[in-house]
Amino acid sequence: MNKKKIILASVAGAVLLAVIISIIVALVSCNGGKTPGKENNSGSTNENGNVTYSVSVKTAGGMVMSGIDVYIYADSTLTDLKNFATTDENGTASISLKEDSKYVVALSGIPKGYDVAASYPFDGTTAAITLTSSLIKDEDISTAQLGVGDVMYDFTVTTSDGSKVTLSEVLKEKKMVMLNFWYTTCSWCMTEFPIMAEEYEKYKDDIEIIALDPLDGAAAVQSFQLSNNLPFKVADCPASWANVFGVTGYPTSVFIDRYGVICLVEAGAITSNSPFVSAFEHFTADDYVQKLCAGVSDLVTVVKPTFTMDSSENIGATINGENITVTYRPEEGDSAEYTWPFIIGEKNGEKCIYASNQKIENSYAIIYADVELKKGQALAFDYLVSSERGSDVMYVIVNDEDIFQISGVSDVEKWQSCYPCVADEDGTYELALCYLKDSDTNEGDDTVYIKNMRVVNIDDIDTPTYIPREAATSEDGFEFTYADIVFSEKDGYYHVGTANGPILLANLLGFTQFNEETSIYEYLYDSATLEVNGKNVFADFEQYCNYASNATLNGYCPVTKDLMEYLKAIDKIAGFDDEDENEWMKLCKYYAAYGSNGAQLEDPIKGLATFSAYKATLGKNISSNFFYYDRAILPRGLMAEFVPTKSGVYRITSRSESQQGVNGWIFDENRTKLLEYEHDERMYEGDEVSMVFYMEAGKSYYIDIAFWDVYEVGTIEYDIEYVAATYELFRLASPGYFTYDSDATGEAMYHVIAGGINVVLGADGIWYEDLGNGKKGSKLYVDFTGITGIFSNPIMSNQGVKGMIEMGGFDFSKTENDMYVLSVLESNNNDKEAAIAYLKETWGDDYDEYVIEYHLDDVLAGIYHGTGKDYTSEIEKYTSQIDKSGNKERNGCVVATKELTDILQLLMDKYTFENVDNSWTKLCYYYDYLGPEK
Numbered sequence: 028m029n030k031k032k033i034i035l036a037s038v039a040g041a042v043l044l045a046v047i048i049s050i051i052v053a054l055v056s057c058n059g060g061k062t063p064g065k066e067n068n069s070g071s072t073n074e075n076g077n078v079t080y081s082v083s084v085k086t087a088g089g090m091v092m093s094g095i096d097v098y099i100y101a102d103s104t105l106t107d108l109k110n111f112a113t114t115d116e117n118g119t120a121s122i123s124l125k126e127d128s129k130y131v132v133a134l135s136g137i138p139k140g141y142d143v144a145a146s147y148p149f150d151g152t153t154a155a156i157t158l159t160s161s162l163i164k165d166e167d168i169s170t171a172q173l174g175v176g177d178v179m180y181d182f183t184v185t186t187s188d189g190s191k192v193t194l195s196e197v198l199k200e201k202k203m204v205m206l207n208f209w210y211t212t213c214s215w216c217m218t219e220f221p222i223m224a225e226e227y228e229k230y231k232d233d234i235e236i237i238a239l240d241p242l243d244g245a246a247a248v249q250s251f252q253l254s255n256n257l258p259f260k261v262a263d264c265p266a267s268w269a270n271v272f273g274v275t276g277y278p279t280s281v282f283i284d285r286y287g288v289i290c291l292v293e294a295g296a297i298t299s300n301s302p303f304v305s306a307f308e309h310f311t312a313d314d315y316v317q318k319l320c321a322g323v324s325d326l327v328t329v330v331k332p333t334f335t336m337d338s339s340e341n342i343g344a345t346i347n348g349e350n351i352t353v354t355y356r357p358e359e360g361d362s363a364e365y366t367w368p369f370i371i372g373e374k375n376g377e378k379c380i381y382a383s384n385q386k387i388e389n390s391y392a393i394i395y396a397d398v399e400l401k402k403g404q405a406l407a408f409d410y411l412v413s414s415e416r417g418s419d420v421m422y423v424i425v426n427d428e429d430i431f432q433i434s435g436v437s438d439v440e441k442w443q444s445c446y447p448c449v450a451d452e453d454g455t456y457e458l459a460l461c462y463l464k465d466s467d468t469n470e471g472d473d474t475v476y477i478k479n480m481r482v483v484n485i486d487d488i489d490t491p492t493y494i495p496r497e498a499a500t501s502e503d504g505f506e507f508t509y510a511d512i513v514f515s516e517k518d519g520y521y522h523v524g525t526a527n528g529p530i531l532l533a534n535l536l537g538f539t540q541f542n543e544e545t546s547i548y549e550y551l552y553d554s555a556t557l558e559v560n561g562k563n564v565f566a567d568f569e570q571y572c573n574y575a576s577n578a579t580l581n582g583y584c585p586v587t588k589d590l591m592e593y594l595k596a597i598d599k600i601a602g603f604d605d606e607d608e609n610e611w612m613k614l615c616k617y618y619a620a621y622g623s624n625g626a627q628l629e630d631p632i633k634g635l636a637t638f639s640a641y642k643a644t645l646g647k648n649i650s651s652n653f654f655y656y657d658r659a660i661l662p663r664g665l666m667a668e669f670v671p672t673k674s675g676v677y678r679i680t681s682r683s684e685s686q687q688g689v690n691g692w693i694f695d696e697n698r699t700k701l702l703e704y705e706h707d708e709r710m711y712e713g714d715e716v717s718m719v720f721y722m723e724a725g726k727s728y729y730i731d732i733a734f735w736d737v738y739e740v741g742t743i744e745y746d747i748e749y750v751a752a753t754y755e756l757f758r759l760a761s762p763g764y765f766t767y768d769s770d771a772t773g774e775a776m777y778h779v780i781a782g783g784i785n786v787v788l789g790a791d792g793i794w795y796e797d798l799g800n801g802k803k804g805s806k807l808y809v810d811f812t813g814i815t816g817i818f819s820n821p822i823m824s825n826q827g828v829k830g831m832i833e834m835g836g837f838d839f840s841k842t843e844n845d846m847y848v849l850s851v852l853e854s855n856n857n858d859k860e861a862a863i864a865y866l867k868e869t870w871g872d873d874y875d876e877y878v879i880e881y882h883l884d885d886v887l888a889g890i891y892h893g894t895g896k897d898y899t900s901e902i903e904k905y906t907s908q909i910d911k912s913g914n915k916e917r918n919g920c921v922v923a924t925k926e927l928t929d930i931l932q933l934l935m936d937k938y939t940f941e942n943v944d945n946s947w948t949k950l951c952y953y954y955d956y957l958g959p960e961k
Contacts, residue, residue: 088317091118140178
């Protein structure tokens with residue numbers, strides 16, 4: 028889970044910050060790394076004539092060790108136990124004993140991996156014990172359970188280039204090793220890798236990164252690395268290793284310090300440079316002090332404010348409208364040290380206040396306003412926002428409840444009105460405005476401007492405004508009144524008042540009237556059990572929690588009939604009143620609408636579930652055919668339901684302004700994936716989606732199109748066109764990476780396969796799609812002029828792009844390393860000295876090592892190291908067989924014969940993975956029949 032983290036102060040004192048933290052990120056602080064802060068009373072004599080003996084335990088890295096059992100014996104024989112204690116949070120234990128110079132200390136409860144002596148002597152009345160650690164060797168890491176504070180197990184992996192890497196050997200030279208768990212199609216990993224690589228290059232003399240893929244296998248990892256050329260070590264690892272470190276999402280990074288101790292596990296992508304810089308600086312520092320951290324945010328330096336808030340009177344004189352009684356105040360208490368103020372300024376010629384933490388990463392600005400309101404009155408203010416949408420956000424909070432979230436870049440001339448509070452009784456209401464910045468991009472002015480703070484009557488609200496209300500209310504905390512609810516057949520939700528009233532929403536991930544410290548999801552998580560009618564429905568309940576986690580109202584989900592039954596079951600095990608059949612509604616809220624002409628708040632999980640999907644319409648440039656993303660959504664994307672009126676083949680294409688492209692899927696009503704777009708159509712280029720699929724009339728199909736970068740915001744439009752009753756789609760025979768057979772067992776589980784379609788050789792010597800039962804499908808066609816995704820060059824030169832033939836790729840008497848050296852020689856006009864100078868600069872400190880690996884002297888002398896022969900002339904003959912029928916799809920293709928594919932198999936063996944059956948199919952296309960079963 029990617030966390031674009033907001034870094035708050037290390038201690039949150041105000042209730043407001045607790046509210047914000049529950050919205051954004053759990054606030055954590057580092058453990059350890061400090062010397063005891065309490066007064067040392069060792070050696071003092073108490074009223075019984077005993078002396079206080081003090082024992083302190085720390086690691087060689089200077090981290091105090093708490094919870095260690097300390098036993099004091101009469102002497103080193105360890106036969107006469109005198110007393111015992113446990114080290115406190117400062118790593119210290121104090122014990123009262125009669126004075127004796129022979130006492131020794133024995134320790135118990137030391138974590139695995141630390142070197143512990145049988146006993147330790149006192150120096151007077153003090154025993155200061157320092158424990159060294161070393162990697163745990165000769166034990167299988169796959170059986171371990173490791174986390175922050177544990178000493179790491181040693182291991183060896185084979186990287187994508189075939190070299191062996193052993194952790195203990197790396198730590199002899201490096202001050203830190205970071206294990207990064209990832210997989211080849213993880214979009215967040217792709218977002219993180221460039222940033223990680225950039226900072227790795229700066230610190231690689233002192234650190235090492237080992238990127239471990241537990242899901243795809245060696246072949247896929249090697250193929251990925253060939254395409255991406257990451258600068259750090261990349262390897263596959265057993266799937267069980269993810270469980271060792273409790274990996275539940277990707278990427279996850281494990282930081283191992285110079286002492287072999289796991290000091291930090293970061294779940295989710297790190298999407299900016301500063302957290303890497305802070306972590307690498309910390310772990311490589313000459314004066315490094317070991318400490319355990321709950322997140323990389325603990326290591327990011329928080330910038331203290333350089334502004335102070337003006338007086339309440341001056342702020343009021345600047346922004347107050349008429350008829351308002353309000354007091355403005357800053358953050359107070361421990362958090363004030365890191366809280367930026369809102370300050371007086373000007374925007375578009377108008378006086379205003381604005382958040383002063385512009386362009387300060389991982390910061391927040393807060394202002395409080397205590398406002399007097401009477402029942403039926405509303406608080407209002409005007410704002411202009413200019414920030415990174417969805418990431419740098421102003422939270423509008425009333426009485427500790429998040430009401431609005433404001434971000435993005437608005438019209439610079441048009442102020443907008445916000446009505447955060449509608450009073451349901453006379454009283455003082457606390458408004459808090461908090462602008463939180465993440466560690467990523469700055470956009471616009473990077474702030475929010477506020478003016479015209481005022482009080483209005485409800486009837487004067489002129490902007491659709493939705494205020495949260497509890498579904499269960501009480502004046503004394505004992506007798507509750509519940510909202511009247513009505514089920515709507517139209518949307519399948521319960522509503523308040525009428526079937527067209529506000530949607531009843533269950534708070535699944537936040538605090539409720541049931542529990543102000545734990546969400547109901549957390550309450551059930553450990554047992555993973557929720558019984559309804561004798562059936563465990565926890566998995567179904569968890570799916571609703573997933574909808575809530577992606578909702579526009581974070582943590583809330585509309586109440587369906589099924590969810591209501593789940594909430595009633597929760598009430599039975601966590602409620603307070605067994606006789607109150609409506610008590611489950613204490614878990615619910617709804618949003619009262621004002622200024623909306625009766626329109627209610629939109630479904631917060633719209634598009635996230637099949638039952639809440641948008642409606643897709645056949646046609647081009649249909650105004651309603653679009654997805655709008657303003658937040659990250661996992662699993663990926665929003666869905667739109669399409670129900671064709673006639674059976675046939677349909678093409679779904681996307682349009683967006685994305686620089687990184689989009690992904691696309693089609694699901695059925697059970698969310699079973701029917702199609703994933705793989706950029707496999709020869710005649711379709713670009714980063715947009717073009718999904719072609721056969722659909723039956725009257726059935727529901729769910730279209731899901733999302734940005735490749737999960738953090739990208741914006742609109743994706745799409746068209747749905749009817750193609751024909753049936754269609755022959757010219758597509759790749761084997762798209763994507765090399766993989767493994769997911770249905771295989773035993774040793775076959777580890778055999779690399781090309782994937783894609785099954786093929787069969789016809790009696791005519793031509794390869795066909797194997798349809799099974801002795802039936803053949805389309806011929807296969809080798810693409811000679813296009814790029815299929817395996818190689819960055821076509822087989823033959825085309826439109827100025829040099830081909831594999833011309834580059835010597837089919838000369839199997841030369842290895843890939845030989846070819847590289849020859850290409851360098853050619854680019855330097857066959858000047859050997861110039862080529863050597865180029866390689867020295869390119870290979871840098873590793874030059875001598877690469878000279879041996881690449882057999883440089885041999886190649887420059889004309890001695891090559893391939894084991895085959897030169898097939899260049901044979902492959903050139905096939906260029907005359909290129910399709911000349913006028914068919915645009917097959918233009919540049921050659922029919923795949925046995926003789927041709929035998930040569931292509933040699934090419935694939937040389938440049939990808941050896942002895943993978945039919946890997947040549949990755950260079951081929953075929954006609955895929957789309958239509959009803961024949």
